[in-house]
Structures are given as structure tokens and as C-alpha cells.
Amino acid sequence: MSIYHRFASLEHDEAFFRSHKRPEPAHSTSRTGSNSSTQSLPGPSSLCLPPLGAQFAGDSPSHSIQDWQHLFAKAAYFSGYDPLYFQHMVIMIYQNSRSGRISTKSITQYGVTTYDNLILDSRSRFWPGCENLLPEYRRSNVRKAIAISTLKNYTKLSNEVKVSLPWDETNAGNLANEMNLMTAKPPLDLGNKLLQLGLIQPHTFSTILLDTVYDNFSDQTNPKIVEDNNKMVFLLGDQLDQLFDPLLEYSPEAMDINYNVSTAFTAPPLLDGNEKVDSIIQELISTQTNYTMGLVNLLQNFIIPLRIHVLSHSKLASGEGPNSKSGISKINQVFPPTIDEITRINCILHDSLNKAKYYGYVEVFKVLGMILPYFYKAFIRHEANLKSFSAKINKFSQRNQKKIFENRNLNKGSYTVREIDSIVSGSLFELPKLKLILKRLYDTIYTQLGSRTDSEEMAFIDNSYNIAIEVINAFGGSLPDEGLEISNPKHRFFTPSGKLLTELASKWPEQLQYDWLSRKVVGIYELKNVKPAKDSICHTDVLIIFSDYLLILTINDPKFYLKRDEDSLRSISVSDILMHSLINEKPLPNLEIFPSMEVSGWVEIDHVIASTYKGVSSIQKDEEGSFLRFLSTKPYGFNSSSKYTNITRNYEIVNTQDDGNKIIELITKAKVLHKSQSFHLFKSTPTSFTIYSTAHSIDAYEVETCNSPFALFLNITFDNPQRYFETHPGLYLIINAAFVNDYTIRLFGLSKDGSFELDETIQAQDLQSTLKKILITNYELIFRTHNNITDALSIGYKNDLDYYLNVFTGYSTESLKSSLKQKEHEELEAQKKKEIEQKRKAAPKAPVPQPVKRPVDAPDRTLNKKKSLIHKLFHPFKRANDANKLPNNQASKANDSNRKISDTYIPRGDKAQYTHLYKPIPEL
Structure with a gap:
């Protein structure tokens, strides 16, 4: 099968992502003794951290997501507050599925404990706690279970916890009396949130x-x-010459969509058979075909044979095993794997366009709106790799002219250095060229439709067209008349090369305004905050891993969330836009899809511990999701511009392709980069x-x-x-x-x-x-x-319980979104009324006719003398001609001064005002 068909059919995607899927870590909960030997150590699997066990003894059994949800649905949740030691407390009471007896899970600032099959009578040595229950609760097994569980918790407190006041069965009974049944949320939601916060399961x-x-x-x-x-x-x-270079690793973006012919429009397009539209579509497909086939042929006839040759030659020369990458890594530095990434996405687009063209321009726009967002990440990585591509390939050619370029077994396409440079570097011009053709196609359709632009078909085209143009503009394809808006100079910062970047976010910390000569960007990810602020729908954060700091930006634009919920097509992520800006030193695009952000937290890279865990996804309902917890080991936790202290920050991974362990590995690599002294690195x-x-x-x-x-x-x-x-x-x-x-x-x-x-x-x-x-x-x-x-971590548990009881139980995303939509609707209606009023006021009024002035060049007395003779001769006819006499302007002016005229503006025009009807003035 050719490279084109392997990419276009998605057979490559299926094989690649299946082989690169990480195996799930084994959640071992076995405890070792105080004096451990290698015989009692667990096997070399993922490191498993149980829920906080610093003060409490006992292990929490491992459950699958399905087991947890089965338990949550039938459990009862009680909350209370102990001012002496435990403070906020949540106890989950459920029936053991095997024995049928009552069991509890108790969560406090000191961690979580599980008590299975509680003894709820006088046989229990913790029974005195039940004797202090109120009379109405003494027959309640639930209240007995609470009293016994709280008293057991106290006896298991670590010696490190300072006990200043006695806490006995009286306190346990009183706490059990005061605890309240949680009814603000369904039991399943209450339990799922505990999993999302990472409080009760292993990490x-x-x-x-x-x-x-x-x-x-x-x-x-x-x-x-x-x-x-x-x-x-x-x-x-293995000794590593360099820690890592993600740009030299093949990393295609997984596509969760596949183009199928739309069934929304069963009728032919309104401009079906229009020659002008069809010719532009053909030009679009022809241009995209040229770029695609140029890349496919280069891979098939030069780069892949070269990789095969170098890989096999390295194995034979060194006697290394099949996993040897010493030779291929050098080839990747000259011909980076991003060439494969842009070829892959081009093949997918080309195949979809060829299918869509037979169904008209509507399907063509649908394909572009669906697939162009997947171009963005591949092309920004490719652009970063091409900064010194010409110099590298020229140097490579000088060293290997005869061995490689003149070898027809390797260079099957007889490529020259200039041709390779033209194909690889020229691929960056594909998106701007497609934009010009796409804009011309859109304008032509809009013009040809005439009065039919309000159709459902045009609305569908508008949506797809806007998404495609936004992607190209974000990559850097803005036309000169679509310039970027200049941001506030106070929010700018410089990269090591001196390139000025536009505003990233407000509340930028002073610590990150300097040291850009040594700071490196290790990774950028878009995550969903598990603990959003009260009365806010802003739950999407952007994690930037620097070599010295962990920085968290919060998207604080409510319209971003409302718009994202309404869009059916995929839009490029904010993390990809930021990566493009930081890696390729490009200004942030002035796009509607790019929201406002603020710095919500930051911490030194060597004072954070990251772990991953599984929970119930809030993105894909009732499915398993991957989560991250960042724990600051500083007493004050994460630095923040707000007064609220965050010791832990919990997130759900938005992109299912990203893996929690992959992000944690990047943080570990950032710690290596942060070292101040020289070292040798081994993996x-x-x-x-x-x-x-x-x-x-x-x-x-x-x-x-x-x-x-x-x-x-x-x-x-x-x-x-x-x-x-x-x-x-x-x-x-x-x-x-x-x-x-x-x-x-x-x-x-x-x-x-x-x-x-x-x-x-x-x-x-x-x-x-x-x-x-x-x-x-x-x-x-x-x-x-x-x-x-x-x-x-104990402070983190305390803060998480406070959020769980005081924020989450009263938090409703749907009601917040509904109120925001209503507010936005009211603002739009008010804006429309304002615009209508402004147009009404600005509309030109009918011109008021001006009286014609009669020229008077001489004084009346002189004029009367000159016309006295004529006046005497024609005086008998005076009365007969009075009716035809012109009005007296002088009297009119006097009368006008006494009239009341409104202040309404009367347009006068901008032409010269003539005071005489004839020029030159006739003389008698």
C-alpha cells in the first residue's frame, strides 16, 4: 500500500495510536514493613501512592470506576465540623455487598479511612461513643456507625498530631448528633466529585x-x-546527549472525526452547476493536490529509503538490537518527522476533498471546517523545525553527495537540494494560498446567491468558512489589511532572541518577567479545573511547563465557554496557539476564538509533586477520565494573585491523546533542565x-x-x-x-x-x-x-473538603450558563436598540428650501433717484403689478428673527454658497 493510501485511509492512525497507547498502571496497595528488603518490594511498575495515610493506618482497597459508581449510588453522605482536630468531615455510609453489613469511609484533613463490617453493639470497644447519641438517634445504625467511625479516627491519629485538649466518646457522640445528611446533590454526583478531587483513590x-x-x-x-x-x-x-527534543519525535494529533457525506442537505446546492464556483473549487483542489503529492513523493522516493538504509546500516555496524535509534536520530535532525505529520494530514484532507467535490461546494466547506483545525498543530511544529533547515540540508549534502544524493537506490526521485528545500520549506505557504482561494470562493458564492444569502445553506457555509479562516489566521496567514491589534506594552515580554511577544495574560508575575535567557518552554497543555471558582463557569486552565516554573493561566472569558458549547466543529486549542507563539516567536492572533486569560497560579518547578489518577470524566459523561494533581511542597502553596491559598490543584486532562504520565515526565525533565551544575544524564x-x-x-x-x-x-x-x-x-x-x-x-x-x-x-x-x-x-x-x-497534603485535603462542602454542593454549571446566556441576550437586544436609535438620529433630513436673496448693490436713495423718471411714467400701472412683485427680503429677514426655530440640525451640504443668481450682475 502506498504512503498516500495508508495515510488517507486512516490505517496508519489506527496502527500508530494502538501501538503507542500506554498500559494502565497496576494499583498495588500492599504495605511494606518498617525494615524492607528487596524481597518484599513491589515489582518495577508505576509508582502507586495510596490516599493520604500520613496519620491513619490501614489501606484503602482499589476499585474500578464501575465499582465506585455502584457503591456511590447506594451510599448516604453526611457532613460535619469538629473545631478541635478534624474540622470538616465527610462520612460515606454504605452496605458491604458481600456481608450486607454497614461500612464507612471517613474523609478528614488527615486523610481517608475505610471501616468495613462495623460492629454496632456493645461488643465494640468504641461503643461508648454511641451512648452519647441523642434519644432519637440511639436506634439508628447510621448514627451509631458515624459515632464509632469518628472515635476510631481519633485513636489512629499519629503521634505527630499535637493533642492539646481531650477528645473522647462524648465528642464522638456530639459530632454524630450534629452531622447532616447531604441532599443538595444526588448521591452519585457526590461520590463522583470525591473521585474527581482525588481524595479516595490511589495516585x-x-x-x-x-x-x-x-x-x-x-x-x-x-x-x-x-x-x-x-x-x-x-x-x-543509556547515556543521553540531550534531554529531549519533542520536535524530533513523531507526534501526530489523533483525529476523533471522519468525513462522511452530509445528510443535512438532501437537495442540490442553490448554485449547482455554476461554472464560476466549480472552477474555483477545482483550483482549490488542484493547489492542495500539488502540495500533497510533492510531500508524498519526497517521502516515498527519498526520505523513507534513506531512513531504512541508515537504520539497517547502524545495526550492522554496531551490532545493536532492533531498538537502536543512534543512526535514525541524526537523520531526523535533518529531515524531521514533522514532514510525515504534515504529509499525513494533507493526505486526509485531499482524500476528503475528492469525495466532497462531487456533492458541491457545501460539502467542500464542510471538509475544510472539519479538517483544517488539525493542520494547526502539525504546521506549528513543522515551522519550528525549519528555522535552520536550509543550512542543515546544505551541510548534509556536502558530506553525502555521492553516497546519498547520487545513489539512485536511495534518491529514487533524483531530488536536488534545491528541490527538497522547495518542497519542505514551501509547504508553509500552503495555508495562505488556500486562504486566498477560499476567500475568493466564499465571495463568489455570496455574490451569486444575491437575495438568497439568508438561506440555511449559507449559514452552514458561514460557520465552516469562519473556522477555516480562523485556523489559517492563527497560524500567521493574516492579510495586510487584517493586521494584529497592538496589546498593552505593560503585558509584553521578550524571548531569549529578543522577539517581542504580545500579551499572554493579565496579572503576569514579576518572577517570570526576567531570566528568559535561561528559561525554556517544556510543554503547554489545556486542562479542565476540577475546582472552579464559585459562581463562575471559567473552568479551563492552560498549564505551561517552563524549565524553572510551573505556570497556570485561567481563561476568564465567559463568552468563550458559551461559544465553545454551541460549536459543533472542532476549534484549535488555546494551548496550541500559545505553543506557536512561544516556540515560533509569533504574536498572539487577534481572533474571536482567542479568549482573555489571567495568571491564576505559579510555583517553582522543584517544589511541586505531580501525580495522576482515574476518575469519572466530567467531559465525557459516565466514562473514565484521566486526572492530575499538582501538590506544592511550599507552606504557602501556589503563588497566586488572589487571597485563596491553593496547596493542591486538580485537573482533568482535556485531550484524550495526552497521558498524565507523559505530562509528569515532562515535569521531571524540566527539573533536570533546572539544574545549575554540570552533570551526565542517564535514562x-x-x-x-x-x-x-x-x-x-x-x-x-x-x-x-x-x-x-x-x-x-x-x-x-x-x-x-x-x-x-x-x-x-x-x-x-x-x-x-x-x-x-x-x-x-x-x-x-x-x-x-x-x-x-x-x-x-x-x-x-x-x-x-x-x-x-x-x-x-x-x-x-x-x-x-x-x-x-x-x-x-493534609492542608490540601482540608481545602478540598472546604470546597466540596461549601462550593460544590451549591454549584450548578447549567444554571450559571443559563443566566449568562440570558444576560448576553439582554445585552444584544439593548445593543440592537441602541444601534437603531443611533441610525435614526444620524439619518439625513429633507433639505429646507432657502429664500432667494435679491441683490442690492446700491443704497435705496441713489437707486430711487435713478428710477424716479421711469417711476412717474409707469406709476399708473403700479397697483396692477403689485400682485406679481417679488417678496421683500429685508422684511423677511426681520420677520425671521422673530420666529422660533428648533435646534434640529439642518444639512447644508458642502458646496460653495452662491449669493447671486447671475454673474456678472446685470446693470441697468
Whole structure:
């Protein structure tokens, strides 16, 4: 099958996205003992963090989404407040499906506990709590379950919680009396929100950072130790020359639509058979065909044969396995995979246009409105790769002229450097050319329709046309008369190259107005906020991962949400527009689809812990969704312009193609980029859990500002590890590794709180897998012991419960949208009335006729003397001629001064005013 048919038929998409789908992590909830060994460690799967267990003992069993929803629908939810210790509390009471007995899940600021099969009589040692119930509640098993659960919670508080006042069965009984049944939302909605907040289910992540420290230059170091250190670091994984370059990775955007002929318009188009319209459509398809086939032929006859040759040659020369990418990565730097991405989307568009042209121009517009939004991301990535394409291919040609360009087995199309540059670089002009033709087609149809432009057909065309034009304009295809609006200079900032970007958002923090010489953009994602503000429908945030900060922008334009709900076709995402602006240094487009934003939070990259979890999607109802939690380890949480403190921020991933673990991996890479000292970078071999190891000399490690909580020391021992922990407060785990012989390594490990100790000898080839087990175990122990991380998470639970009880229960998106739509409708009606009134006032009035002035050049007395003789001769006829005499203007003027004339403006025109009827004035 040819490349064209493989792309156009979507066979490639099906195979690619199926092979790149991440396996779901295993949610292991087994607890290790205080002194763990590698035999009791979990396997090297994704790291699983249970719900907050810093103060409470016991594990929360793992459930599927279906199991959770079955439990939620039949549960009862009670809320209360304890001013002494627990503060806000939610207890979910349900019947165990197997035993039929009452069970509870209790959620407080200290975490979640599950009590299955409660004993609700005097056999329970917590029965005294039930004896303090009010008389009307003493026969209620529900109230008994609440009293017993709260009393059990108190007995399981950690010793780290300072108990200043007694809390006994009296407090438990009083709290059970005061708790209220939650009825503001259906039980299923109440339970689903707990999942979306990530309060009751395990979290996972599959990437971790490990600092590796060696000493090759001290007096105690000998050549043998240096050799062992060099040998051991290469057991950590593959050494990376660069951390990552997402532009050199093939990353097509998944399409959730497929073009089918519309059934909305069964009748032929109104201009069916119009030669002028048909000729423009043919020109459009012909232009798009030229670009598509140029790219297809270049891939098929040059780039793909070259990749196959280089890949096979690298394997034979180095003896590497089938996963070798050393050769192909160099080819990708010259011929980036974004060439494949734009070829793929062009093939899909070309195939759809060829199907649509037989059904008329309406279907052509439908295809463009559906598929052009998928051009945007591919083309902005491609443009970023072409900044130095000409220089790279010229240098590549000089080195490989005979071997590659003159080799007809590789260069089957006999391409020259100029031809390749023209095809690859010239592809960026495709969208502006399509825009010119599309605009001409639209104007022609509008003109030809005449009085029929109010038809349903034209409304459909308008919608598709506007979407297509907005996409092209966002990419940079604005015509000179469609210039961009200049933004407020106070909200601008410069990139490292000095390129001025227009306004990103209001409330831009001062910390991010500087240091652009070292700051890098790692990733931008559009996410849905699980905790939107009260009385607001603004729930879409944009996450920007910089190499030093995590920045969150909130789209605060209500009209953006109302418009997005009404649009049936896909529009380009705000995150893609921002990526285009930051990566390609382009100003933000002045589009209706681009909303206003504000900075709602930011935090240093080394003070955030990200994890992912599963919940019930609020985007795709009743389906499983992927969520993210960002936990700030700072006492004040995320920086924000508002007074509200956010320790945790929870989001649902909007794009189903994005994976929570992928975003977490980018944050880990950002932490690597943020390091201030030199290091060697190693990546563990691909599994479901990845370790990035940064190898520092000990001198560099001591002054490094961005460190991992875990450190591996090669052939370095400590006489007093606890003292080293005290001088390095951010360090949680020390591992020492040394060769026993060429094939075995001895490992010593100690955690900061002493909950983990290790002394074991392993095979050298097992170093990676053993380190994975150690790190997974210790990260889980961090979330089960008292430290600054669990203190921050406890505050996060407290804030989330406050939101759950005081905001969510009274929050209704539909009612807010309804009121906004009503308000918008009233504003439009008022605007229409205002425009009508302005037009009425500005309408020209009928001109008022002006009296003709009779010229009077001489005084009356002189004139009377000259005409006295004639006057005497013709005096007898005076009375007969009085009726035909012209009016006296002087008297008219006097009378006019006494008239009352309104202030209404009378248009006078802009021509010269003539005071005489004849020129020159006739003389008698």
C-alpha cells in the first residue's frame, strides 16, 4: 500500500495510536514493613501512592470506576465540623455487598479511612461513643456507625498530631448528633466529585529523578575507584546527549472525526452547476493536490529509503538490537518527522476533498471546517523545525553527495537540494494560498446567491468558512489589511532572541518577567479545573511547563465557554496557539476564538509533586477520565494573585491523546533542565517506570540548587548519615553502591526517618531493577510518614473538603450558563436598540428650501433717484403689478428673527454658497 493510501485511509492512525497507547498502571496497595528488603518490594511498575495515610493506618482497597459508581449510588453522605482536630468531615455510609453489613469511609484533613463490617453493639470497644447519641438517634445504625467511625479516627491519629485538649466518646457522640445528611446533590454526583478531587483513590506516576554522586578527584580516590565509577554509571541506563527534543519525535494529533457525506442537505446546492464556483473549487483542489503529492513523493522516493538504509546500516555496524535509534536520530535532525505529520494530514484532507467535490461546494466547506483545525498543530511544529533547515540540508549534502544524493537506490526521485528545500520549506505557504482561494470562493458564492444569502445553506457555509479562516489566521496567514491589534506594552515580554511577544495574560508575575535567557518552554497543555471558582463557569486552565516554573493561566472569558458549547466543529486549542507563539516567536492572533486569560497560579518547578489518577470524566459523561494533581511542597502553596491559598490543584486532562504520565515526565525533565551544575544524564531502559539519573561530581552536588530527595553515592560512605541528612534537609534517602567484584554490587540504604534500611548484595546487571524497587518503596513511605510533604497534603485535603462542602454542593454549571446566556441576550437586544436609535438620529433630513436673496448693490436713495423718471411714467400701472412683485427680503429677514426655530440640525451640504443668481450682475 502506498504512503498516500495508508495515510488517507486512516490505517496508519489506527496502527500508530494502538501501538503507542500506554498500559494502565497496576494499583498495588500492599504495605511494606518498617525494615524492607528487596524481597518484599513491589515489582518495577508505576509508582502507586495510596490516599493520604500520613496519620491513619490501614489501606484503602482499589476499585474500578464501575465499582465506585455502584457503591456511590447506594451510599448516604453526611457532613460535619469538629473545631478541635478534624474540622470538616465527610462520612460515606454504605452496605458491604458481600456481608450486607454497614461500612464507612471517613474523609478528614488527615486523610481517608475505610471501616468495613462495623460492629454496632456493645461488643465494640468504641461503643461508648454511641451512648452519647441523642434519644432519637440511639436506634439508628447510621448514627451509631458515624459515632464509632469518628472515635476510631481519633485513636489512629499519629503521634505527630499535637493533642492539646481531650477528645473522647462524648465528642464522638456530639459530632454524630450534629452531622447532616447531604441532599443538595444526588448521591452519585457526590461520590463522583470525591473521585474527581482525588481524595479516595490511589495516585500513580511513572517517572522519577535520581541524583548520582561520584568522587574522582579527591586524595582518597585511586584509578581503580575511577574505573569502577565509570563502569557503574553506565549500568544506570543509556547515556543521553540531550534531554529531549519533542520536535524530533513523531507526534501526530489523533483525529476523533471522519468525513462522511452530509445528510443535512438532501437537495442540490442553490448554485449547482455554476461554472464560476466549480472552477474555483477545482483550483482549490488542484493547489492542495500539488502540495500533497510533492510531500508524498519526497517521502516515498527519498526520505523513507534513506531512513531504512541508515537504520539497517547502524545495526550492522554496531551490532545493536532492533531498538537502536543512534543512526535514525541524526537523520531526523535533518529531515524531521514533522514532514510525515504534515504529509499525513494533507493526505486526509485531499482524500476528503475528492469525495466532497462531487456533492458541491457545501460539502467542500464542510471538509475544510472539519479538517483544517488539525493542520494547526502539525504546521506549528513543522515551522519550528525549519528555522535552520536550509543550512542543515546544505551541510548534509556536502558530506553525502555521492553516497546519498547520487545513489539512485536511495534518491529514487533524483531530488536536488534545491528541490527538497522547495518542497519542505514551501509547504508553509500552503495555508495562505488556500486562504486566498477560499476567500475568493466564499465571495463568489455570496455574490451569486444575491437575495438568497439568508438561506440555511449559507449559514452552514458561514460557520465552516469562519473556522477555516480562523485556523489559517492563527497560524500567521493574516492579510495586510487584517493586521494584529497592538496589546498593552505593560503585558509584553521578550524571548531569549529578543522577539517581542504580545500579551499572554493579565496579572503576569514579576518572577517570570526576567531570566528568559535561561528559561525554556517544556510543554503547554489545556486542562479542565476540577475546582472552579464559585459562581463562575471559567473552568479551563492552560498549564505551561517552563524549565524553572510551573505556570497556570485561567481563561476568564465567559463568552468563550458559551461559544465553545454551541460549536459543533472542532476549534484549535488555546494551548496550541500559545505553543506557536512561544516556540515560533509569533504574536498572539487577534481572533474571536482567542479568549482573555489571567495568571491564576505559579510555583517553582522543584517544589511541586505531580501525580495522576482515574476518575469519572466530567467531559465525557459516565466514562473514565484521566486526572492530575499538582501538590506544592511550599507552606504557602501556589503563588497566586488572589487571597485563596491553593496547596493542591486538580485537573482533568482535556485531550484524550495526552497521558498524565507523559505530562509528569515532562515535569521531571524540566527539573533536570533546572539544574545549575554540570552533570551526565542517564535514562533507565524503557519499562513502565523510568529513572532519570543525573551524575554529579561531589563538589558540584554540594552546590546544586535543584536536588532529588533520593541520592545514589558511588564508592562514597558516611560515618554519620543522620548528620548528612541534617545538613541536606531536602534529602530523604541515601544509597551507597560499591563493586564487590566485576559481577556483584553491594548496596546500603537508609531513609531519613529510619523507616527503610537496606544491606544487600546483587548482580551488577540487576542494578536498574533493584533501584526501581527501592525508589518505589521509599516514595510510598514518604506519603505514609510525617514530613513536610504529608503536612502540605493534609492542608490540601482540608481545602478540598472546604470546597466540596461549601462550593460544590451549591454549584450548578447549567444554571450559571443559563443566566449568562440570558444576560448576553439582554445585552444584544439593548445593543440592537441602541444601534437603531443611533441610525435614526444620524439619518439625513429633507433639505429646507432657502429664500432667494435679491441683490442690492446700491443704497435705496441713489437707486430711487435713478428710477424716479421711469417711476412717474409707469406709476399708473403700479397697483396692477403689485400682485406679481417679488417678496421683500429685508422684511423677511426681520420677520425671521422673530420666529422660533428648533435646534434640529439642518444639512447644508458642502458646496460653495452662491449669493447671486447671475454673474456678472446685470446693470441697468
